[in-house]
Each structure stands twice: as structure tokens, then as C-alpha cells.
Amino acid sequence: MSPPPPKRRTRAQSLDGLDALLDALRQQRQAALAQAAAERAAAERAALERDLFRRWVGPVQALSHPARVHPTRPRPAPTARQQMRDEAEVMREALSDDFDVSSLLETDDQLSYRRVGIGTDVLRRLRRGDWAVQRELDLHGLRTDDARAQLADFIRACVRQGLRCVRIVHGKGLGSPGKTPVLKGRVHSWLVQKREVLAFVQARPAEGGAGALIVLLRGQR
Known part of the structure; x- marks a missing residue:
């Protein structure tokens, strides 16, 4: 017994699928345009801020960055302050027989x-x-x-x-x-x-x- 022939999609079903695909493409395009617009606005704002800074400050020259050496200083030895206080108290409390x-x-x-x-x-x-x-x-x-x-x-x-x-x-x-x-x-x-x-x-x-x-x-x- 041979299998039944595959069902053919109707014209209406084909059109619905095409419309859904077009909607998805339009949404992607709108999101891309919105992101591009936001990036352009951010770039324009940064440019305006740099221009405003230059107008207020005037001509500037970038500082050079020569090689720097950060010496490692030895940490001071900890001071046993409590022990020193205790020893001083003991000496103060010491009673001499002489x-x-x-x-x-x-x-x-x-x-x-x-x-x-x-x-x-x-x-x-x-x-x-x-x-x-x-x-x-x-x-x-x-x-x-x-x-x-x-x-x-x-x-x-x-x-x-x-x-x-x-x-x-x-x-x-x-x-x-x-x-x-x-x-x-x-x-x-x-x-x-x-x-x-x-x-x-x-x-x-x-x-x-x-x-x-x-x-x-x-x-x-």
C-alpha cells in the first residue's frame, strides 16, 4: 500500500508565514536603527563635551608619560605597644626590698x-x-x-x-x-x-x- 501524498499548503497559509517573516525582519531593522541612533547621539554628545571643554580651557597639550619607578619600601616592623604598656606597668608595680x-x-x-x-x-x-x-x-x-x-x-x-x-x-x-x-x-x-x-x-x-x-x-x- 503506497503512502498518502503530502498535504499541500494553501495560499492563505503561505501568505501568513510570509507576513510573519516580514514582521520579524522589520523589528530587527528597527532595533538596529534604534541602536545606531543611540550610538550616534552618544558620539555627538561626547564631541560636544570635548568641544565645550576646549572652548573653556583653551589650547592644551597632552602630558608625556615617562617611565616611572615605584620603589617598594620595606614595611616597618610591628610595634608591640600593648606588651610595652604591660611591661611598663609591671616595672611601675615592682616593689624593691632594698x-x-x-x-x-x-x-x-x-x-x-x-x-x-x-x-x-x-x-x-x-x-x-x-x-x-x-x-x-x-x-x-x-x-x-x-x-x-x-x-x-x-x-x-x-x-x-x-x-x-x-x-x-x-x-x-x-x-x-x-x-x-x-x-x-x-x-x-x-x-x-x-x-x-x-x-x-x-x-x-x-x-x-x-x-x-x-x-x-x-x-x-
């Missing part, structure tokens, strides 16, 4: 100390107990290195918390070799070296007597 405090102490009936600018009335008020003792540190029986570190930490913490009057117990040295109060003298020396300490006096008998000090601290700034 500091001679004898000339700074007032050897009246009771040993006392007041920083330059602090009046004698402050010592009298400390002895009378006008300032309530807000905290106490007991160093009695500690080794020198441990006592030094604990004292520095204690003073720093008290000032940070806004405490003004504290008691430092160093003991009377009765248990030391030769009955010599080594720690007592060291505590005096350490306190004088602390800028946070304004004054101190020997505690009253009920508060420790010769084995303790009442210390007045600088207020927090």
Missing part, C-alpha cells in the same frame, strides 16, 4: 608615714579610727616573695573597688630568727613605694598594735 624607707617614716611615739602634701591631721584621724577599716590583708607567716605579691594585688584591687581605709597585718616578728621583724620592715618599704598609699599608722592595740598597719589609700580617679 628601698630605704627610714628617712620617710615619722618616728614619734608610734611609727607612721604620710606622703608629701598630706597633713599631720590625717595621721591623727587614722589613729583615732575616723575612717572605718573596709578590708584586711593578713601577711603574717608568709614568705617575702608571697607577701610582696599579695600586698601589690590587694592594694590594686582595693583602689579599683573604691576602698579607702584598710588594715595590713604583718605580725610582730616574734617567730622570726633572732626575733627580728623582717616582714614588718619590708611591708613599710613596700607601702611607701605604692603611689596609691597616702598614709599609714600603727594600728591601735585592739586592732593588732605593732603587728598591723592602718593604711589610707588614694581615691579612684
